[in-house]
Amino acid sequence: MLCAADAHLPGGELIPGYLEALAAAGVAAGREALDGAVPGLIEWTTGTCTLAADRELDVDGRALVGYNPAATADDTVTIGRLSVDGAVRGTLVNYACHPTTLAWQSREVSPDYVGAMREIVEAATGSPCLFVQGASGELAPREQYTGDVEVADRHGRSLGHAVLAALDALPVPGAELTLEGVVESGAPLAIWAGHAASGGEGAGGSVSSVDLPLRDLPTLDELAEEWKDIDPRSREERLGRARNLRDGYIDGPTVQHPVWAWRLGDAVIVGHPGEAYSRLQTTLRARFPETPIVVMNLTNGPGFVYLPTRDAFDRGAYQAWQTPLAPGALELLEEHAVSLVSALLAG
Structure with a gap:
């Protein structure tokens, strides 16, 4: 699993040695973790x-x-x-x-x-x-x-x-608070003390995909024409992003958006490659209030696309015109994630 922090910094082509060293360090860290588990x-x-x-x-x-x-x-x-x-x-x-x-x-x-x-x-x-x-x-x-x-x-x-x-x-x-009893004083005092915590025994994982709709996408040539009057550097940046979003991800009228889910004891982790609005995590946590939920954007790939709300599409937000996905994609991802969490918790 690779989860990007999304710092938006350009210039990677200027520091190939650093990026190569970073990749090697990541591999070494993974091996060290496995060997020392x-x-x-x-x-x-x-x-x-x-x-x-x-x-x-x-x-x-x-x-x-x-x-x-x-x-x-x-x-x-x-x-x-x-x-x-x-x-x-x-x-x-x-x-x-x-x-x-x-x-x-x-x-x-x-x-x-x-x-x-x-x-x-x-x-x-x-x-x-x-x-x-x-x-x-x-x-x-x-x-x-x-x-x-x-x-x-x-x-x-x-x-x-x-x-x-x-x-x-x-x-x-390693400790969790447990009610031990009551001490009678000026008021009845509830006594809680730390005892060994189990952390839960649940474990499991899944890799799946959800079918998401695409909006009517302009071609790259049409985008170049639409943006012909902005400064050249900004135009190339926009075209580059549009090209990167499509490569390896779009192949047909819909896309298969990958989703990873793991159960670690009492908690569930859900990851996907897109940039979902925060509604994804608030929906999952509201649906499963007793379960710690970790939600990860920008996980693995492909599919580094925004998943905005319908309101964002209505107001013409940057995330809405930049994404190749159609309105309703976020809701479909939410439904799929809810089903994955439910299945993992059911064992």
């Missing part, structure tokens, strides 16, 4: 962080991509604490927010806010921190499109401290 425990909790904001702003009848102060955003942080014999071995952080703090002014190779978040969490826990991007199709920081890395670091610290606040509210690793 031991039984452990994953305990789940949730927190909140206000870093993410709605980025669908209408100004003078034009749909812009930027902070909309009139809208609300999903602020849920889902956190998994991994431990072995009471010692923390890692932290998984699932949060939905585009890492688009840094933009065209930046010349750095940067993980955006994710980097400072990892530093905060790893310093406190003494173990690695893994970030997976949630359903963030319409979510991004309020303050973005800057070249100032301090802004990205500030954003990361806000998320990192939110993660630590949620972790510090948990009992010690």
Whole structure:
């Protein structure tokens, strides 16, 4: 499984050596993890962080991509604490927010806010921190499109401290609170104490696909004609994105959109390659309120396409005219994901 953070940074063709080293490091890390695998425990909790904001702003009848102060955003942080014999071995952080703090002014190779978040969490826990991007199709920081890395670091610290606040509210690793009895005092006092946690015994996984409709797509030549009056660099960027979205994914009137789902003890993880709006994760968590749900955009591939709401299509949002998918695709993905989670929980 590969899950991109979606930092939107161009220039990969300028640093082939770095990308090759990155791929080699990923393979080495995977082998090290497999070779060193031991039984452990994953305990789940949730927190909140206000870093993410709605980025669908209408100004003078034009749909812009930027902070909309009139809208609300999903602020849920889902956190998994991994431990072995009471010692923390890692932290998984699932949060939905585009890492688009840094933009065209930046010349750095940067993980955006994710980097400072990892530093905060790893310093406190003494173990690695893994970030997976949630359903963030319409979510991004309020303050973005800057070249100032301090802004990205500030954003990361806000998320990192939110993660630590949620972790510090948990009992010690490997323990869960159990009601032991009542102590009679000026009031009857309920006594809760930590006892060994099981983490759940469920395990399973599936790989499937959901049939999603395509809108009536213009050809690349038609797009080039439509965008002929914008500056050449922006036109080439748009055409390149349109070409990349189609390659290896579109072959017929509909597409087979892949979806991965795993059950890990009490929790379920759902991943897909698209950029779904946050409604995907809020729908799943509302449908399964007792189950920790991790939702991952930009997982594996192909199919790095937006899945906007119908409202986004109606208002002509960037995500709606950029995606090859038709209105209703998000709802179909939601239905499919709900069925996968239900099947995994049923055993």
